[in-house]
Amino acid sequence: xxxxxxxxxxxxxxxxxxxxxxxxxxxxxxxxxxxxxxxxxxxxxxxxxxxxxxxxxxxxxxxxxxxxxxxxxxxxxxxxxxxxxxxxxxxxxxxxxxxxxxxxxxxxxxxxxxxxxxxxxxxxxxxxxxxxxxxxxxxxxxxxxxxxxxxxxxxxxxxxxxxxxxxxxxxxxxxxxxxxxxxxxxxxxxxxxxxxxxxxxxxxxxxxxxxxxxxxxxxxxxxxxxxxxxxxxxxxxxxxxxxxxxxxxxxxxxxxxxxxxxxxxxxxxxxxxxxxxxxxxxxxxxxxxxxxxxxxxxxxxxxxxxxxxxxxxxxxxxxxxxxxxxxxxxxxxxxxxxxxxxxxxxxxxxxxxxxxxxxxxxxxxxxxxxxxxxxxxxxxxxxxxxxxxxxxxxxxxxxxxxxxxxxxxxxxxxxxxx
Amino acid sequence: xxxxxxxxxxxxxxxxxxxxxxxxxxxxxxxxxxxxxxxxxxxxxxxxxxxxxxxxxxxxxxxxxxxxxxxxxxxxxxxxxxxxxxxxxxxxxxxxxxxxxxxxxxxxxxxxxxxxxxxxxxxxxxxxxxxxxxxxxxxxxxxxxxxxxxxxxxxxxxxxxxxxxxxxxxxxxxxxxxxxxxxxxxxxxxxxxxxxxxxxxxxxxxxxxxxxxxxxxxxxxxxxxxxxxxxxxxxxxxxxxxxxxxxxxxxxxxxxxxxxxxxxxxxxxxxxxxxxxxxxxxxxxxxxxxxxxxxxxxxxxxxxxxxxxxxxxxxxxxxxxxxxxxxxxxxxxxxxxxxxxxxxxxxxxxxxxxxxxxxxxxxxxxxxxxxxxxxx
Numbered sequence: 116x117x118x119x120x121x122x123x124x125x126x127x128x129x130x131x132x133x134x135x136x137x138x139x140x141x142x143x144x145x146x147x148x149x150x151x152x153x154x155x156x157x158x159x160x161x162x163x164x165x166x167x168x169x170x171x172x173x174x175x176x177x178x179x180x181x182x183x184x185x186x187x188x189x190x191x192x193x194x195x196x197x198x199x200x201x202x203x204x205x206x207x208x209x210x211x212x213x214x215x216x217x218x219x220x221x222x223x224x225x226x227x228x229x230x231x232x233x234x235x236x237x238x239x240x241x242x243x244x245x246x247x248x249x250x251x252x253x254x255x256x257x258x259x260x261x262x263x264x265x266x267x268x269x270x271x272x273x274x275x276x277x278x279x280x281x282x283x284x285x286x287x288x289x290x291x292x293x294x295x296x297x298x299x300x301x302x303x304x305x306x307x308x309x310x311x312x313x314x315x316x317x318x319x320x321x322x323x324x325x326x327x328x329x330x331x332x333x334x335x336x337x338x339x340x341x342x343x344x345x346x347x348x349x350x351x352x353x354x355x356x357x358x359x360x361x362x363x364x365x366x367x368x369x370x371x372x373x374x375x376x377x378x379x380x381x382x383x384x385x386x387x388x389x390x391x392x393x394x395x396x397x398x399x400x401x402x403x404x405x406x407x408x409x410x411x412x413x414x415x416x417x418x419x420x421x422x423x424x425x426x427x428x429x430x431x432x433x434x435x436x437x438x439x440x441x442x443x444x445x446x447x448x449x450x451x452x453x454x455x456x457x458x459x460x461x462x463x464x465x466x467x468x469x470x471x472x473x474x475x476x477x478x479x480x481x482x483x484x485x486x487x488x489x490x491x492x493x494x495x496x497x498x499x500x501x502x503x504x505x506x507x508x509x510x511x512x513x514x515x516x517x518x519x520x521x522x523x524x525x526x527x528x529x530x531x532x533x
Numbered sequence: 534x535x536x537x538x539x540x541x542x543x544x545x546x547x548x549x550x551x552x553x554x555x556x557x558x559x560x561x562x563x564x565x566x567x568x569x570x571x572x573x574x575x576x577x578x579x580x581x582x583x584x585x586x587x588x589x590x591x592x593x594x595x596x597x598x599x600x601x602x603x604x605x606x607x608x609x610x611x612x613x614x615x616x617x618x619x620x621x622x623x624x625x626x627x628x629x630x631x632x633x634x635x636x637x638x639x640x641x642x643x644x645x646x647x648x649x650x651x652x653x654x655x656x657x658x659x660x661x662x663x664x665x666x667x668x669x670x671x672x673x674x675x676x677x678x679x680x681x682x683x684x685x686x687x688x689x690x691x692x693x694x695x696x697x698x699x700x701x702x703x704x705x706x707x708x709x710x711x712x713x714x715x716x717x718x719x720x721x722x723x724x725x726x727x728x729x730x731x732x733x734x735x736x737x738x739x740x741x742x743x744x745x746x747x748x749x750x751x752x753x754x755x756x757x758x759x760x761x762x763x764x765x766x767x768x769x770x771x772x773x774x775x776x777x778x779x780x781x782x783x784x785x786x787x788x789x790x791x792x793x794x795x796x797x798x799x800x801x802x803x804x805x806x807x808x809x810x811x812x813x814x815x816x817x818x819x820x821x822x823x824x825x826x827x828x829x830x831x832x833x834x835x836x837x838x839x840x841x842x843x844x845x846x847x848x849x850x851x852x853x854x855x856x857x858x859x860x861x862x863x864x865x866x867x868x869x870x871x872x873x874x875x876x877x878x879x880x881x882x883x884x885x886x887x888x889x890x891x892x893x894x895x896x897x898x899x900x901x902x903x904x905x906x907x908x909x
Contacts, residue, residue, distance in 0.1 A: 393908065402908075405901075412900030415907075416827070416852050423536065423826035430536035444819050451819070505818060506811035510791055513806040 124172050128154055128179040136185045138362025142371065145364050146188055146219040154180075155188040155218055163202060163210055164218065171433040184360050186368050189220030192262060192375045197224040197270055199343045204287070204328045204336045213268070213289065220371055225266035226344075227257040227290065227314060228337060232530040234259075235500050237272065237341075238282045238334055239519075241529070242316065244273035251288065251321040253296070256313065259494070261378050263299045263312035266292050271321070272337050275330055277525040284524050287333035289325040296320060306486040310378035344495050384480065385487040386449065387456025389418045395463050395476070410462055414455045421448045440509045447501040450492035457488045535603065535833040546607050552584060553615035559878045565618035566737035566881070570696045572619050580619060581651030587625045588649035591633065596646030602770060606777035606832035613781030616881055618738050620654045623693040626774045627767065628655030631701045635717045635755040635763030644699070644719070656697040658688035658744055659764065666894040668703065668764050669711050673746065675704040675718060682718060682753060684746040690892075694742030695729040698722050702751060703764055712761040718751035725749070736888035738881060769846040772893050773835055776828040776849035779889050783824060783853070783860040786882050787817045790864040797869075810867065817863050824849075824856035844906035847899035854889070854896040861886040 131152055137145065149155040150164045158173045159165025168176070180187055194217045201213055216222040233239035242255025253273060263269070269290040276284035292299070296319030301309035328336045358365055392411055396402040425445050461468045464476050471482030492498040506512040519527045538546070556576065565572055581587045590605040591597025598604075605626070612621060629648045632641060632655075647653035663670055673686030684704050694700065699719060706714035720727065728745040755763065791814055794805035804810050831849035834842045861883040865872035872879050890896070 408904050409897060409900055412851070412904050415903070416848050416900070417823070419830075419848060420823040420827045420852055423830045424822055426534075426536040427826055427829070434537060436537075440818055440822055444822055447815070448819060448823065499812070502812040502815035503808070505815040510811075510814055510818065512791070512795070512811050512814060513803060515806055515808055515811075516802070 121172060121175050124157075124168065125175055125179055128176050132179065132183050132185055136183055138184070138360060138364045140364050142186065142364050142367035143219045143221060145186060147215075149185075149188060150215060150218050159202065163214060169435060171435075174433065184358055186358070186364050188218040189371070191372065193224040193226050193266070193270070194220070194222065196226065196340050196343045197268070200270065200336060200340045201289075201327065203339050206324075206327075208324060209289065209327065222267045223262065223265060223375070225260050225263040225269050225292070225312075225314075226340065227260060227263075227269040227271040228340075229259040230256060231258050235497055237337065238285065239524075239527070239529070240272050240274055240285060242271070242273045244271075244275050244286060244288065244321070246275075246323075249323065251323065251326070253288075253290065253316040253319040253321060256315050258302065258311070258313045260299075260312045260314050261310055262375070263292065263314050264301065265374060268292060269297075269314070270340060272333055274524070275333075278523045279331065280520055280522065281524045281527060282334045282520070283331050285333035285337070286330050287327040287336035288321045289327060290319065290321050291325075294319060304490070306381060306384075306483060306490075308378075308381050310381070341496070381483055381487050384483040385453065385491050387453035387488060387491075388460070388480070388484050389414060389452065389456045391477070391480075392456065392459055392463070395460065395481070399463055399465075401463050401465075407459075407462055410459050414452075414459045417455055418452050421445075421452050424448060440505075443505050443509050446496060447498055447505065450498050450501075453488045453491045457484055460484055534830060534837065534839070536829075538603075538607070542604065542607060545604065546611060549584065549586075549608065549611045550614070553611055553617060556580065557615040557617045559616075559881065562616050562618055562738060562881055569731050569740075571693070571738070571740035572696070577619050577651055577654070585649075587621065587629075587651040589625070591625075591629055591645055591649045595633075595641050596649040598649075602773060602832045602835035603829075605770075605774055606828065609774045609778035610781035610784075610828075613778035613885075614785040616738055616782065616785075616885060620656070620693040620696065622739075622771075622774070622778070623656035623697060624648055624651075624654045626771055627657035627692065628697075628699065628701045630770050631657050631717060631763065631767045632754065634766045635760055637755055640754060648699075653698045654693065654696065655699040655701060656691060656693050657701045657703075657767070658691045658694060659703040660688065660690045662687055662689045662743075664690065666768065666898065668715050668761050671703050671705055671715065673702070673704040674707045675716055675751065676707055678750075682716075682751045684718060684720065684749045684751045686746055688744040688746070689732070689741075691742045691744055692892075693740055694744050695731045695740070696722075696742075700727075700744070701754065702746075703760060704751075706758060709758075714758050715760040715764065716757050717754040717760045717763065719754050720746075720749055720751045724751075734888070736884040738885055739888050739892070765843075768893065769843050770835060772846040772850040772899065773828070773831045773842075775889060775893055776824070776846075776853040777832060779853035779857040779886070780821065780825045780828045782882050782885055782889075783821045783857040786857075786860050786864040786879070786886075787814075787821050789879065790814070790817065790860075790867040794867055804867075813863055813867065817860055820856045820859055824852045827852040841906070844903045847894075847903040847906065850893065851896040851899040851903065854891075854899070857886040858890050 131154060135148060153166040154176055156164055157166045157168040157176045158170055161167055198214055198217045201209055228237055230240055230242060232241055244251045244253050269292050271288040271290040272285055274284050275286040296317050298315040300313045302311045302313050303309045392414060396407055396411060401407045460481050464481055467476045472479045475482040507514055585598055586608055588597040589600050589608055593599040629645060632644050648655050660666060661672055673684060675682045675684055684702060700722060702718045702720055704718060726747045726749040730743045732741045732743055734741050794810050795803055797804045827849040831845040834845045864879050868879055871877050
């Protein structure tokens with residue numbers, strides 16, 4: 116087959132949309148139609164709802180869909196990570212069962228990786244999975260689980276072997292959240308929101324067919340999930356936003372987005388709200404202050420350079436070239452931007468920075484920046500872990516000597532207090 | 534805006550890198566920097582005969598290669614990496630650009646081909662002892678005399694001003710102020726009434742001179758009283774060029790620090806295996822890549838004729854000023870004691886980072902320029 120050109124792909128999508136796009140369909144019915152056509156996830160394999168198009172052409176397909184306002188497959192939240200992980204590591208039966216329903220949005224997901232005793236060191240997970248009778252039985256606790264309170268399924272990393280070194284004793288499961296052995300409790304954060312949950316397992320059960328990959332190979336599967344999570348943190352991926360179009364499909368998409376995005380509503384503040392800085396400086400009369408101007412300029416320098424660095428990485432990716440170092444820096448850079456933005460907002464706000472809620476600047480939005488920014492440099496891999504990754508994988512520097520990899524996990528020192 | 538280089542541009546870069554590694558190793562840099570002139574005409578000729586570098590962004594109609602700001606940026610990044618000692622920035626970046634922006638068609642045809650070939654080494658004299666980089670800071674007067682002009686005053690911080698064959702001078706009509714009454718002139722380097730003195734510089738790889746004009750006969754370049762615009766555009770491209778040169782030097786330093794950390798053993802292991810070193814190196818990579826992104830974006834904006842180019846040029850220069858010096862500071866620190874010695878090459882780039890930090894305006898100046906360009 117000759118290579119698909121951008122022009123021919125665009126023409127093909129356009130023709131298909133002309134014949135098939137119908138805003139009066141139900142959301143699931145429309146997405147099923149889109150999935151069957153291969154235009155929903157065009158970079159995926161042909162055997163699994165895709166067309167095996169390169170990433171660059173996937174962007175072209177998305178643009179064509181946006182032109183007519185066509186709704187895409189469900190991409191927001193953890194389901195994006197679930198689908199990407201199962202596509203690589205899942206059995207055919209798992210792909211059959213979960214991929215389509217994740218793309219239609221019928222199934223929602225959460226990620227059960229972090230534990231009170233293992234944050235950066237995820238491979239130190241102590242949640243226990245034991246095979247008893249014909250079932251895996253799960254006991255333990257997970258934390259920082261976004262959306263667990265309205266998820267159907269969990270991506271679970273659990274320990275199946277305590278006598279192997281830590282990375283080799285882990286397995287990866289798909290766990291049904293709706294069962295008596297699973298308790299979900301909201302976790303209140305320092306900014307007052309409760310976007311995350313603690314999830315407790317007491318003899319929760321997983322059928323053997325929901326093991327993803329092999330027993331003891333769960334770390335490799337989890338790495339795929341994490342890679343996709345970090346890819347979403349480069350600052351240019353769009354937040355889930357529903358169109359304001361008219362028609363049943365739009366109404367249903369808006370309802371879905373409102374539910375899925377609810378836990379993320381403070382995330383713009385977490386990123387520092389660089390977009391508000393100039394406006395705030397003008398409104399407060401601080402814009403002519405040379406010190407304030409210098410600090411704003413430093414922030415704009417940083418945030419524009421960050422955006423261009425992400426674009427360089429994406430340009431390399433679209434050309435199918437190996438990414439340069441710029442591809443691994445996004446997460447760390449976005450922490451710098453957020454902290455710098457919080458500093459500038461403080462400078463602009465002055466005494467008002469002591470107030471929040473209705474008394475605070477912009478009805479509390481500015482205060483929410485101050486108490487949300489600390490999350491950015493922790494969630495999804497701390498700045499320190501990002502620096503380790505950059506120095507080891509990009510710069511090729513040696514790993515620090517470690518003492519936890521060459522002995523049975525049960526002999527590795529663990530947290531006494533969590 | 535272009536966020537990646539084309540295959541041809543990448544190829545051009547790698548040819549250039551190999552060429553400059555051979556022509557400008559630290560031993561040659563050290564030899565050149567000890568001379569008063571700072572560069573060698575034979576080496577300069579070789580550079581231009583082989584790769585036509587001094588012609589890169591000059592239009593073909595004037596004997597140039599007709600490339601744009603992106604290719605000029607590539608040349609400068611590689612020159613910055615190699616710390617090349619040559620009058621390139623003075624002649625091609627400053628003087629040729631000023632002539633391209635400000636001269637009449639006949640003057641361009643007359644002056645540019647010799648600059649493009651490297652036969653004439655030119656420079657731009659704009660800054661005065663007050664150290665201001667904007668046209669409003671110019672005090673030198675140009676008094677009409679017969680069909681020509683007479684220049685009186687002092688220029689300082691003039692790049693390669695004591696060795697240039699041709700000097701493009703920014704001066705003003707007597708009694709004018711601000712951006713009014715400004716004109717560009719040309720003066721031969723050996724003009725009568727011109728006293729040139731090499732300044733003692735912190736960065737010996739970049740020579741600066743003080744030029745005293747005592748009634749020097751000068752030829753008007755372009756239109757009388759209309760130089761503010763052409764000069765501002767020249768400084769925008771120069772800031773972009775310098776930012777690209779600086780990120781080349783910063784990247785070179787970063788790599789040298791990494792190489793050293795991998796070699797140096799303390800406490801029984803390579804210091805590169807200590808997390809404190811790894812995190813510093815990761816931060817250095819972030820600093821340099823951010824500054825590169827800004828420098829590349831600004832060059833691309835200049836190539837596109839983007840309306841925001843002045844703001845982006847200042848952004849890139851401000852970013853490069855901080856990133857280059859910070860990288861130089863980290864590089865010395867990672868080298869430890871050896872990094873503070875004359876024999877170690879780090880100080881050559883450190884000094885270039887320091888002079889480049891303020892040359893054409895420091896970070897604070899450019900941040901303010903950026904804010905004005907964007908918000909007023």
